[in-house]
Amino acid sequence: MQAWQVHENGEPSEVMRLAEVERPTPGDGQVLLRVRAANINFPDALLCRGQYQVRPPLPFTPGVEICGETEDGRRVIANPALPHGGFAEYALADSRALLPAPESLDDAQAAALHIGYQTGWFGLHRRARLEAGETLLVHAAAGGVGSAAVQLGKAAGATVIGVVGGPDKAAVARELGCDVVVDRRAEDVVAAVKEATGGRGVDVVYDPVGGEAYTQSAKLVAFEGRIVVVGFAGGTIPSPALNHALVKNYSIVGLHWGLYNTKNPALVQHCHEQLTALAERGAIRPLVSERVPLDGAAAAVQRVADGVTTGRVAVVLEKGAGA
Known part of the structure; x- marks a missing residue:
């Protein structure tokens, strides 16, 4: 499969490299997800720079927020388990923390609903x-x-x-x-x-x-x-x-x-239910200003890092990711 990897810390456009790698293997309590869309967050830039509070081992794949698909076809929102982040065709996530993607939102919007x-x-x-x-x-x-x-x-x-x-x-x-x-x-x-x-x-x-x-x-x-x-x-x-x-x-x-994910995960679920209800009635809708293909992820992360974007930028993958 294709995945962006960071082998050394620095600016995203300089240190993110698109490579052909093996699909990650789920560990205990994890699930393999096919990535449908990955939302770009400022922490992705901080991860590349080595300035985030979490420092995954090198090399790692950034991408902390996705809309993905389970092996049984469920469309879900997840925070990938680093070092196997979302800027890839497949990612890993905690099976207990998966949230259903609202039907009223497309993949890019759903990926942007979470964090x-x-x-x-x-x-x-x-x-x-x-x-x-x-x-x-x-x-x-x-x-x-x-x-x-x-x-x-x-x-x-x-x-x-x-x-x-x-x-x-x-x-x-x-x-x-x-x-x-x-x-x-x-x-x-x-x-x-x-x-x-x-x-x-x-x-x-x-x-x-x-x-x-x-x-x-x-x-x-x-x-x-x-x-x-x-x-x-x-x-x-x-x-x-x-x-x-x-x-x-x-x-x-x-x-x-x-912290709520570890201190009070039930409240995270409650919040998602509230957000889903708001999305269903049109009270909220993530502003996705750009949708880029997987090969455009590094440049897009750099734009977010530089503060020149509005709303959210999403990496959108075509159905039928490679092996």
Whole structure:
């Protein structure tokens, strides 16, 4: 079968190599899946660079989120078990963690429903307790993680403010349903959000960026607001001033979605049921901006790493993968 492999750490476009390899053999509790579509996530770039919290042995195949098919023909969503990731014709996954792919979504959309939307659901509902009528600010609102949070925020009845970088991404954020869009490259984010909220600020901030975005968040969060720390795609991990949180009376909450898979897997299943219901009624639909063939995966991962994409980029495989 064909699979992308990383033999040394570095930029995805430089270290990912397409090779002919043997199909992986399932271990105890694992299942072999034929990959139908693999969604590209920022962690795939971090894996290539050797900067992710999980470091699989070299060589490994990246790709942490797929829509696949079981040997008995079931269409499922899974997180592949590294080092046998999803940028390949076949991948391995934990048989207990398979989730049914919603019938309302195609393969690329289904592959993109999992990590970003689960992260959004847990962040907004489990950690921030977002309520209808509240105001939600989403950083990087046109990106893969941010676009999911925008849709989930609208589905929850919140007013959503999206912060983006550039006019093209601003247009995407508006199409996603943002009530207010702020272009950080052309506007003062703090001033624009204060004006949009009548000086009050926002109830919930969803921040997958860190760095300057977090600094802005602390200035914009309202009384009894919640800042959800999702990640640091901007490359800088902030050091929050806790006296500021005390004086303004807001909460800083962290979200590591992966922990729920080991600490409370039943809640992951419950979340998937909620997401499936939302997808079935059209309240959410993953924004897949690009669909590329398997041989285009390395270049696509590099584009995601460079931050020039919107929504999700999916690697889509034709039916009938090779041996």
